[in-house]
Amino acid sequence: MDSKPSSRRELLKGSALAVGAVAAGxxxxxxxxxxxxxxxxxxxxxxxxxxEAPEIPVSPDVVAYGVRSHYVKSVRIQExxxxxxxxxxxxxxxxxxxxxxxxxxxxxxxxxxxxHYCATTKGSFVPDIDPAQHTLLVDGLVDRPRxxxxxxxxxxxxxxRFHFVECIANSANATHKNVQQSHGTCSxxxxxxxxxxxxxxxxGLQDKATWYVAEGAEEVKGxxxxxxxxxxxxxxxxxxxxxxxxxxxxxxxxxxxxxGFEGIFNTKWLRHIKAVDQYQLNMNDFGHLRREETTAALxxxxxxxxxxxxxxxxxxxxxxxxxxxxxxxWSGKGAVRKVEVSTDGxxxxxxxxxxxxxxxxxxxxxxxxxxxxxxxxxxxxxxTDDTGSIQxxxxxxxxALGMTDTPNWRPPGTNNxxxxxxxxxxxxxxxxxx
Amino acid sequence: MGSLxxxxxxxxxxxxxxxxxxxxxxxxxxxxxxxxxxxxxTGAGLPRGHGxxxxxxxxxxxxxxxxxxxxxxxxxxxxAPNLVGNKGTGPDDDVWKRVNGGEAPGSLxxxxxxxxxxxxxINRGMPLGNEGTLxxxxxxxxxAYLFALDKIIPEDKVLxxxxxxxxxxPIGTEWVRVPDWKPGAPRMTGxxx
Numbered sequence: 017m018d019s020k021p022s023s024r025r026e027l028l029k030g031s032a033l034a035v036g037a038v039a040a041g042x043x044x045x046x047x048x049x050x051x052x053x054x055x056x057x058x059x060x061x062x063x064x065x066x067x068e069a070p071e072i073p074v075s076p077d078v079v080a081y082g083v084r085s086h087y088v089k090s091v092r093i094q095e096x097x098x099x100x101x102x103x104x105x106x107x108x109x110x111x112x113x114x115x116x117x118x119x120x121x122x123x124x125x126x127x128x129x130x131x132h133y134c135a136t137t138k139g140s141f142v143p144d145i146d147p148a149q150h151t152l153l154v155d156g157l158v159d160r161p162r163x164x165x166x167x168x169x170x171x172x173x174x175x176x177r178f179h180f181v182e183c184i185a186n187s188a189n190a191t192h193k194n195v196q197q198s199h200g201t202c203s204x205x206x207x208x209x210x211x212x213x214x215x216x217x218x219x220g221l222q223d224k225a226t227w228y229v230a231e232g233a234e235e236v237k238g239x240x241x242x243x244x245x246x247x248x249x250x251x252x253x254x255x256x257x258x259x260x261x262x263x264x265x266x267x268x269x270x271x272x273x274x275x276g277f278e279g280i281f282n283t284k285w286l287r288h289i290k291a292v293d294q295y296q297l298n299m300n301d302f303g304h305l306r307r308e309e310t311t312a313a314l315x316x317x318x319x320x321x322x323x324x325x326x327x328x329x330x331x332x333x334x335x336x337x338x339x340x341x342x343x344x345x346w347s348g349k350g351a352v353r354k355v356e357v358s359t360d361g362x363x364x365x366x367x368x369x370x371x372x373x374x375x376x377x378x379x380x381x382x383x384x385x386x387x388x389x390x391x392x393x394x395x396x397x398x399x400t401d402d403t404g405s406i407q408x409x410x411x412x413x414x415x416a417l418g419m420t421d422t423p424n425w426r427p428p429g430t431n432n433x434x435x436x437x438x439x440x441x442x443x444x445x446x447x448x449x450x
Numbered sequence: 451m452g453s454l455x456x457x458x459x460x461x462x463x464x465x466x467x468x469x470x471x472x473x474x475x476x477x478x479x480x481x482x483x484x485x486x487x488x489x490x491x492t493g494a495g496l497p498r499g500h501g502x503x504x505x506x507x508x509x510x511x512x513x514x515x516x517x518x519x520x521x522x523x524x525x526x527x528x529x530a531p532n533l534v535g536n537k538g539t540g541p542d543d544d545v546w547k548r549v550n551g552g553e554a555p556g557s558l559x560x561x562x563x564x565x566x567x568x569x570x571x572i573n574r575g576m577p578l579g580n581e582g583t584l585x586x587x588x589x590x591x592x593x594a595y596l597f598a599l600d601k602i603i604p605e606d607k608v609l610x611x612x613x614x615x616x617x618x619x620p621i622g623t624e625w626v627r628v629p630d631w632k633p634g635a636p637r638m639t640g641x642x643x
Contacts, residue, residue: 153478155486162475163482171474218471229488235582236575239488249633290488295628297567298488299574305561305625307546312626313638320643349634403634408643416641432643 090121092131097197111141114185115265116200119325125344125372125379126178127203129258134265135183135201135279136234143234143285147261147269150233152253156290159220166269169255172210172218177252178378180204180346182318183279187431190423190449194329198435198447204346204379207273208256213248216291225291229298230272233287239298240281242274244291250275250377253286275377276317276348278430280304310417314429318348320407321432322355322382322399333443336390341368342383347401348430351376354400357384361394361436362409368397388439394448396436409434410449423449487573491564493615499586500610503603506595509588513577523599534599535560545621559596563625565617569593590614 077083094115117133127133136142147166155161180202188198221244228247231239242251252273255262262268267284274281280300297305306312322345327333341359345352352374356365371381382397398407410433414421417428427433436448489495510516510523520526523533535545545560559568573589575581584592594609603609603617629637 151482153482153486154475155478155483160471161478161483163478164475168474172472218474220471231488237487237582239574243631246631246633288486288488290486292488292490294491296488296491297563299571302558302562302567302571304628305563307625309626310638313629313641316628317631317637319637349637403636405636405643413643416643429637 090118090131092117092133093196093200096200097192097194114183114201116196117203119195119199119202119323119344120328120331122325122344125381126205126258129205129260129263129266132203132205132257132263132266133181133183133201135185136265136284141235142264144264145233145269145285150269150287152270152286153288154215154219154291155288156228156292157222157225158216158291159222160218162215162219164215166255169210169253169270172214174208175211175252176206176208176256177250177273177275178204178206178375179252179273179275180377180379181273181279181282182321182346182348182430184315184430187426188433188435188449189426190447192329192447192449194331195323195325195435198329199323201279202346204344205257206259207252207254209252209254209270209273212251212253212272212289215253215289216244216247221291224293227292227295229288229290229292229296230281230283230286231288231290231298232267232283233285236299237287238283238300239288240283240300241292241296241298242277242281246274246277278316278318281316308428311428314427316430318346318430319432320347320349320352320399320401320405321345322352322397322407323435324357324395324397324437327395327439327445328437329445329447331445333388333439333445335443336388338385338387340383341386341395341397342381343397344379345370345374345382345397345399346377346379347399347403347405348377349405350402351378352380352399353402355380355382355397356399357382357386357395357397359386359393359395362396362434365398374402388443390441390443392441393439394436395439396434396448398434407432407434487570489566489570491566491615493566493611496566496569496611496614497586498611499590500608501587501589501591501594502608503591503594503598503605505587505591506593506598509591510595513580513584513588513592515577515592518578523596531558533559533596545624559593559602560600561621562619563621565593565597565602565614565619568596569614 072078092115095113096116114135115133117127117131150166152164152169182202186199186201192198226244227241228244229239229241231237253270254273255270257263257266262271267286270286272283272286304315306315322343324341324343326342327339333339341357345355352370355368355370357368358365366384368382368384371383374380400406408416410421410425410427413427413433414425419425438446438448518526518530519533558571562568569589572592573584576584590609593614594603594607597603597617598605602620
């Protein structure tokens, strides 16, 4: 008798039964189908047995925005692995300065907007801005000062570009347990907006303008001073991120993306851009005051950098055999040209495969197939960008600067040194700087 | 036929990509322009106002600055910077090694290359939780108070929009300018990394 399947799962079970019956019949004889099938024992189908597990309920949230599998646990962590001395002053006021992305779980080249690292100059305060009320003022050394609504900005020709943003705090040291601690204040996303150069042309930027001040709308009105020549090159006034509006932690409704510059220069909640004719040390710039030329030269912008995200600290290789060592490479000066991987502590280097076309000032995923023999190894990656700059070891960097590499040495400026991971014979992975 | 030939040229001329401007956005009103609070190291952009160290000392208590920074700008909670620095006399003649509650050096006001930076920082960022509420006279007064504590100005000096930028800061020339950035240029000449 036909009975109507009461659910999709029973329907699937029923059709599986029919297929099983056909297959069983076919194995008996080619003419079996023409005869009345004998009652066959129910086939055991392990895959459907497993699917007796509950289904994911279709809640309004699942319909509206989607949710990831509850089996995926990867999350951001705040101030993870940072020395207490650098966080005490924020914690005392209940603030968080840095929220690190779980790079150890990252796949591909972009961070989901929900997992993108974030940092704020004064802590965790994130303004709740109504985009209908928010405006961007462009004035100073321009012929035509203008004030733009968010709707105005979307009328300009737009760009969508992949760029990394990285905080100067992204400086690996021997105390870090994993790549989230050592490299988690760096992320890559697709940013959509109007080029700052387009707005400056609209406003008639004057020749004598050499710097501009970008100011946010948060409670401290954090501001930075940046050079006009870089602004005309590739700076974006961004309202979109990974296919949707910016998130509040990323500067909703509009922020600056200053490719290659330290994270703090990517002014969030952007409300004012003023073209000026001299550098001025602003609210967000003061911590960047330097005493030595070298520290200043190597600060503010990022050189070529790469990191192995698998296998990385706190992970474990379950058995010897083939693995794809993979990770991310980027440069604040241009596109990645090459990535090399060493599995013998830097004695020999093997060229890695680049996944896709490397983009300017953006993350590139690399991979290198490696047959782990079960022995102890130190693995590391290094990248060369299309300006010819190469990522140094700590030792190489120290030597070039006339300094000495000690365990407590913090490389001056933005730290783009090579990160080693140690693999023990039991497959466990630990910090190679330790 | 002849008129059809010029169509592509007309299309080209009408192409927005070639247009210098789009006529988008509004001319800001005086009130909207006044929302800009960025000031120059030359003092340009400073609002009119004045204040003295005595007035600032009073405000330092009234605005509860003492709660974090301690009485007279020192000995407050660990989390808040000590505002009284090493003036640069004697064996510790180095503003970069200022007394700073055990924190890394680099705090205002002693380390500011320009007096305007201190004014700007107070104006934008203080008091914590009530940012943007100080009036210009109050910011001049608090700046004068901190400068007097650090013996950068005499206690009776009246700070205003005209003389603030003229103050000689103790750091002198012991700091470096930001690099002369050019797109695509190496971070440091001869540096391969």
